[in-house]
Amino acid sequence: MADSNSVSRADILLGRLSLERRAARVLGTVEARVAHMRTETRHAVQALFSGREDEFTRTFGDDYLRSLKMTARFADAPRVEDIERFARHWRPLVPPEPEVRAAVIQAMNARYGVSPGTAPLSFESMGYGDPAVGEAYQRLFGAALDAAALPGREEPTAAAVTEDGDLENQALRDAEAALDWLSVPAGTVLMREGDQPDYLYFVISGRLRVAAGYGREQRVIADLGRGELVGEIGVLTGEPRTANVTAMRDSEVVRLPQAEVLRMAHQSPQMLLRVNHILAQRLRVELSPRHRTGSSQLTLAVVGLSPGVPVRELAARLVEELAALGPVAHVSRDRAEGEFPRLRTADPSQDGELLAWLSEQEARHQFVVFEADREPGQWTDLCIRQADRIALVADESSGPALTPAEERVAALNGSARRELVILRPSTEAHPNDTRRWLGTRQVAAHHNVVLAERAHVARFARRLVGQAIGLVLGGGGVRGYAHIGAWRAFEEAGIAVDTIGGTSVGAIVAAGIATDRDAEAMERLGRTFAEGGITDLTLPMVSFFQTRKLTSLLRKHTENLRIEDLWRPFFCISTSLTRAEPVVHSEGPLWRAARASSAIPGLFAPVTGANGDLLVDGGIMNNVPVDSMRAACERGPVIAINLSPQVEHSDDYRLGPSVSGWRILWSRLNPLVKPIQAPSIFTTLLRTTEAGSIHRMRTGQVLGMADLLINPPMEKSGLLDFRNYDGLVKVGYEATKAALDQWLAENPELKQRLGVKPA
Amino acid sequence: MATIVSVHSFRGGTGKSNTCANLAVLMARRGRRVGVVDADIQSPGIHVLFGLRGDDITVSLNDYLWGRASITDTARKVYSAEGGGEVYLIPASMKTNEIVQVLRQGYDIRRLTEAFRELTETLSLDAMLIDTHPGLNEETLFSLAISTAVVMVLRPDQQDYEGTGVAVEVARSLEVPRLLLVVNKAPSTLDARALKERLEGTFHCTVAAVLPHSDEMMTLGSADVFANKYPNDPITRALDGVVEMLLAETDTGPDGTA
Ligand SMILES: Nc1ncnc2c1ncn2[C@@H]1O[C@H](COP(=O)(O)OP(=O)(O)O)[C@@H](O)[C@H]1O
Numbered sequence A: 001m002a003d004s005n006s007v008s009r010a011d012i013l014l015g016r017l018s019l020e021r022r023a024a025r026v027l028g029t030v031e032a033r034v035a036h037m038r039t040e041t042r043h044a045v046q047a048l049f050s051g052r053e054d055e056f057t058r059t060f061g062d063d064y065l066r067s068l069k070m071t072a073r074f075a076d077a078p079r080v081e082d083i084e085r086f087a088r089h090w091r092p093l094v095p096p097e098p099e100v101r102a103a104v105i106q107a108m109n110a111r112y113g114v115s116p117g118t119a120p121l122s123f124e125s126m127g128y129g130d131p132a133v134g135e136a137y138q139r140l141f142g143a144a145l146d147a148a149a150l151p152g153r154e155e156p157t158a159a160a161v162t163e164d165g166d167l168e169n170q171a172l173r174d175a176e177a178a179l180d181w182l183s184v185p186a187g188t189v190l191m192r193e194g195d196q197p198d199y200l201y202f203v204i205s206g207r208l209r210v211a212a213g214y215g216r217e218q219r220v221i222a223d224l225g226r227g228e229l230v231g232e233i234g235v236l237t238g239e240p241r242t243a244n245v246t247a248m249r250d251s252e253v254v255r256l257p258q259a260e261v262l263r264m265a266h267q268s269p270q271m272l273l274r275v276n277h278i279l280a281q282r283l284r285v286e287l288s289p290r291h292r293t294g295s296s297q298l299t300l301a302v303v304g305l306s307p308g309v310p311v312r313e314l315a316a317r318l319v320e321e322l323a324a325l326g327p328v329a330h331v332s333r334d335r336a337e338g339e340f341p342r343l344r345t346a347d348p349s350q351d352g353e354l355l356a357w358l359s360e361q362e363a364r365h366q367f368v369v370f371e372a373d374r375e376p377g378q379w380t381d382l383c384i385r386q387a388d389r390i391a392l393v394a395d396e397s398s399g400p401a402l403t404p405a406e407e408r409v410a411a412l413n414g415s416a417r418r419e420l421v422i423l424r425p426s427t428e429a430h431p432n433d434t435r436r437w438l439g440t441r442q443v444a445a446h447h448n449v450v451l452a453e454r455a456h457v458a459r460f461a462r463r464l465v466g467q468a469i470g471l472v473l474g475g476g477g478v479r480g481y482a483h484i485g486a487w488r489a490f491e492e493a494g495i496a497v498d499t500i501g502g503t504s505v506g507a508i509v510a511a512g513i514a515t516d517r518d519a520e521a522m523e524r525l526g527r528t529f530a531e532g533g534i535t536d537l538t539l540p541m542v543s544f545f546q547t548r549k550l551t552s553l554l555r556k557h558t559e560n561l562r563i564e565d566l567w568r569p570f571f572c573i574s575t576s577l578t579r580a581e582p583v584v585h586s587e588g589p590l591w592r593a594a595r596a597s598s599a600i601p602g603l604f605a606p607v608t609g610a611n612g613d614l615l616v617d618g619g620i621m622n623n624v625p626v627d628s629m630r631a632a633c634e635r636g637p638v639i640a641i642n643l644s645p646q647v648e649h650s651d652d653y654r655l656g657p658s659v660s661g662w663r664i665l666w667s668r669l670n671p672l673v674k675p676i677q678a679p680s681i682f683t684t685l686l687r688t689t690e691a692g693s694i695h696r697m698r699t700g701q702v703l704g705m706a707d708l709l710i711n712p713p714m715e716k717s718g719l720l721d722f723r724n725y726d727g728l729v730k731v732g733y734e735a736t737k738a739a740l741d742q743w744l745a746e747n748p749e750l751k752q753r754l755g756v757k758p759a
Numbered sequence B: 001m002a003t004i005v006s007v008h009s010f011r012g013g014t015g016k017s018n019t020c021a022n023l024a025v026l027m028a029r030r031g032r033r034v035g036v037v038d039a040d041i042q043s044p045g046i047h048v049l050f051g052l053r054g055d056d057i058t059v060s061l062n063d064y065l066w067g068r069a070s071i072t073d074t075a076r077k078v079y080s081a082e083g084g085g086e087v088y089l090i091p092a093s094m095k096t097n098e099i100v101q102v103l104r105q106g107y108d109i110r111r112l113t114e115a116f117r118e119l120t121e122t123l124s125l126d127a128m129l130i131d132t133h134p135g136l137n138e139e140t141l142f143s144l145a146i147s148t149a150v151v152m153v154l155r156p157d158q159q160d161y162e163g164t165g166v167a168v169e170v171a172r173s174l175e176v177p178r179l180l181l182v183v184n185k186a187p188s189t190l191d192a193r194a195l196k197e198r199l200e201g202t203f204h205c206t207v208a209a210v211l212p213h214s215d216e217m218m219t220l221g222s223a224d225v226f227a228n229k230y231p232n233d234p235i236t237r238a239l240d241g242v243v244e245m246l247l248a249e250t251d252t253g254p255d256g257t258a
């Protein structure tokens, strides 16, 4: 139009006014997208060369918001070069209708003075060359759509003037121009072990998995998210790639070619220092036993396996609980349609603006929860595709058969981690069919959840994002009663233990806790064991009598439950004598697992495992299994209670080299003879059992993985101190209480994460 | 061809809806079949004058614009005169979510042309009156562009004068064939003749009526159409004069006074 500030009858009747308004909006969105990409590439460069990568993560949300506010002038208004450079990336933002495209071409030409000759990619993205667009242009503007209708303009746009004032040196500017923006679909392999290095990558959004090794033997080294760098070693040293890097879901990255990196390294020694620093830091983190592979930023999808599943309610409750862990966004179809009403009729996965909005949500929140529709469809597909982790939610009543929804999930996003949620009607009885649910499907974890129980939903939330609170109870014979006191300290502190595991006596106590016993119930149970007669353990032979007693006590107090049916996940460790390796029990009858874990060789009969292996006390291999717990908790705090001191207190035993057990026994039984002070066979067997793993722990590799390690002072209570039940409970309680108090005082931010109510 | 009249004002509260309803009833009295469209979708209200409440509107213009109903389904007869004249109302929805939907999504105003064509045919209408949204938005501009005449309602108030200047200029650029001004709510102390002359001099278009502020109209409070209740009131007679001008078939060209 000649005069854009007047209105004519033709404008109205041809609908030009509304088309121009739409075109202006499209242009605004394109500008916002380009401004965003430009801000991102700039930050990537700054992070790389000036060591501001923390800021990258922090300031991103604000910058993006700013660039999205179409009314405001962008701090960094896009230049013609930027629009052209990112033309392929903003293409999806241009609506398909030829009329709108014609109007967008007109508006772009009017605002930036670009012509098909100066910005060919941009014009292609707007549909220049499409006959339908040409016709629409003719109809609307009364002229043929060709170069003559779109005169180019030479003078720079006002937007470009204050350009680059803050980028001090030429090197950074060059790097920015050399950066390449890639949108990589889920499953794309960015580099392979052994490849020649070509690019350095920087993650803008999405998830990249770094793994080494081949086929099924792949070992995950790290899951990278926003702001992280990958491939820098290769491009600097020229050595072949040392790992495979795969996009776990649709991701955006920028990459810098090797030649450019080397050129810059040459020009700017600062950059080399910077990369060195990053490498050193990474190495330090990876070498630390507390190193976590899981990313803290996650996108989650809640998908129902049958139409009756209350997906909406579960998603809403999940969001509520995640809020204690970090900023969280709830994305449902309603919400997306509220932002973009046209989605009611369009395929959301084709909507560029929606996808940009989603990546904004991801940048501004630690967690994004995608709520799928009750029915399968395009929205549900989108949720599945966007997720790092997918909660497959089933209702108990619908039965354990595999559902079409799961096939869809596997087809659309095979790399996402899948977890099964079985909604149970009430906590009155433990579930008893979980095995059948797990038998038919492959999931990384499962959750038995009663929706009405807040604690269940909170636990599900923490476990789903890998921030479960884990408690590990170590072995230690009769000293295990200290664990019972420790449990009281946890209860008083109000710490919600999400998952529990242990070895030997730790496994027995953990089994009691896993069946939802509070401190009082545990104290009663402990007393039952203490007074139940497993006391006379002095005879150096497998005691069938004692074995039977222990077995029947365990069976009685675990109600014949299976581990997978528990509300609170449980595991314990035993040792396979057959294979000489540790065994992690996370399914099967609870009593049998606990019994195997605590089968001190020589005192209790071994247990036969499911595959026929002979299983004995786990203490031989792993007396405080923090490592196994870490695998289940990823980033969550793991608290371990160790009852085996590095140095055992020894009474001044007076015994010659040929002392016989029988003589000691005789000396005890004969009231006329002063008892010979010698370590009992029980003490010896127990210490023997644990010695190997205690020695290994000295290196800190296992215990060092705990966030809090509690060592109740056990040196003073003998391993045979059966009558000292109350004393042991007290020691455990006091040590744990003191340790928890100090820990929470030193890390006040933990209180919220641990669900501790303010005093 | 049917007469299409947009009743417009630059600002709200001028008496646009009341004027529109009265013109419709008076046209029907003259034996015409008239359609009234509540195109003020953002702030509908003319249905009240015809004795309808928001809840009574089951099918509305909104349903047509969203393709959920045909335009004839939305029309309901709200008045019939002895000589065979009738008034059909096409109301706008009073449902919050439907009003918000329009704000969010807009609609294809070009559908309104089809609607008018279909309505005039199926109901054999002689005239179509459009109660527009005050001010200038695209829907209103569209109504003006397709009208054969525009009645611009204003109060004797400096703000209204200035705004009407803008609206008249835009209507001219849209080549509206006839433009009539109706001054409403004039205080009894004002010299109507002098005002008419002054406004015609300023805006270069006919002032079709100067209606006094009326306590009866105020008291009626849009509960009924004034011309119905007070058929012999001077206001009714003045409005009937406007109807006469609108129906005069001879004068179909652009306003001569320009
Ligand atoms: N001439 C008049 N004298 C007194 N009150 C009037 C007159 N014309 C209209 N009104 C009153 O002014 C108010 C607004 O009228 P309405 O027709 O709804 O205006 P609009 O549609 O322009 O917003 C109503 O309360 C109406 O009764």
Ligand SMILES: [Mg+2]
Binding pocket: B016, B017, B040, B044, B045, B046
């Ligand atoms: Mg009104």
